[in-house]
Amino acid sequence: MVDILAVLGNMLETIINALPGILAAIIVLIIGYFVGSLVGKAVNKIVEKVGIERTFDQSMVGRTFKSSGLDLSNLIGGIVKAFIIILSIVLAIQILNIGGTFGAYLSTIADYLPRLLGGILIIILGTVFVDFLANFIGKMIRPMFPENKGEIADMLKNLLFIGLIAFILLLALDTMLLSGSTVYPLILGFVIIGAGISLTDGLIKSITDDHVEFKEVAGYAKFxxxxxxxxxGAGAIFATFPGVTDVIANISWAFAVAFGIILIPIGYTIAKKMVKQENKAD
Known part of the structure; x- marks a missing residue:
């Protein structure tokens, strides 16, 4: 009985000693929530009044945000609110000063939360900045090309957008400590695919505008x-997986042979049309 009373006494003493820290942590969390809410709303109103949101809504990313039901001012205000609340959570965990394995886990989570929010912030604000920069440069280089070659300016703008987005993703993943040997090839592969699609669309359109005789085979060329x-791109994505690169290499050889076979009738058709046009001209 004496031992049980001693244990209960020690538990009660531990709880009493921990009460000030628990109350202080709760107060910090409450203050953090209310301050975050107030500052978030203030930032929301400022973004709306400055006019950044109207300009952003006209951009490609802005239209995507709007179609998804997202609002730039609410998003930025929410991020600011979340940042302040996360800071209050980190401070509250430090005040509690919990020991043992559970305390170590809590400290690890508290240390990682700012990195997580920082990575998300880099992705969101970086995407907004990249979209603005790509559109700005696209408008600058468009007068350098003839009016019927506007697709070349669009192609260059899209390539710049894809490259900068890849850089933003890498920076965000590094901030969140999620980068590694698998992530880099994945991003590189998608950049290659995206850039290839943009290049193909721009080049095929430019060629078909100048040479009408190629319109019939433009679909084959695009494919x-x-x-x-x-x-x-798939080769880049799976470059780190043993055995997959050999499979992709075999597929590439088969595709090259099929491509060569398909080119024979296409080349014959184009040559035949060109001869007919020359005969008509004579």
């Missing part, structure tokens, strides 16, 4: 180029 960039 072949899409497939080539898809194979290259």
């Amino acid at each position: 072949m180029l899409y497939a080539i960039f898809l194979i290259i």
Whole structure:
């Protein structure tokens, strides 16, 4: 009985000693929540009044946000609110000063939360900045090309957008400590595929505008180029997986043979049309 009373006494003493820290942590959390809410709403109103949201809504990313039901001012205000609340959570965990394995886990989570929010913030604000920069440069380079070659300017703008988005993703993943040997090839593969699609669309349109005789085979050319960039991108994505690269290499050889066979009738048709046009001209 004496031992039980001693244990209960020690538990009660531990709880009493921990009460000030628990109350302080709760107060910090409550203050953090209310301050975060107030500052978040203030930032929301500021973004709305400055006019950034109207300009953003006209961009490609802005239209995507709007179609998804997202609002830039609410998003930025929510991020600011979340940042302040996370800071209050980190401070509350430090005040509690919990020991043992559970305390170590809590400290690890508290240390990682700012990195997680920072990575999300980099992705969101980075995407907004990249979209603005790509559109700005696209408008600058468009006068450098003839009016009927606007697709080349769009192609260059899209390539810049894809490259910068890849950089933003890598920076965000590094911040969140999620980068590694698997992530880099994955991003590289998708960049190759995206850039290949943009290049193919721009080049095929430019060629068909100048040479009408190629319109009939433009679909075949697009398909072949899409497939080539898809194979290259897949090779980059699975480069770290043993055995997969050999499979992709075999597929590439088979595709190259099929491409060569398909080119024979296409080349014959184009040559035949060109001869007919020359005969008509004579």
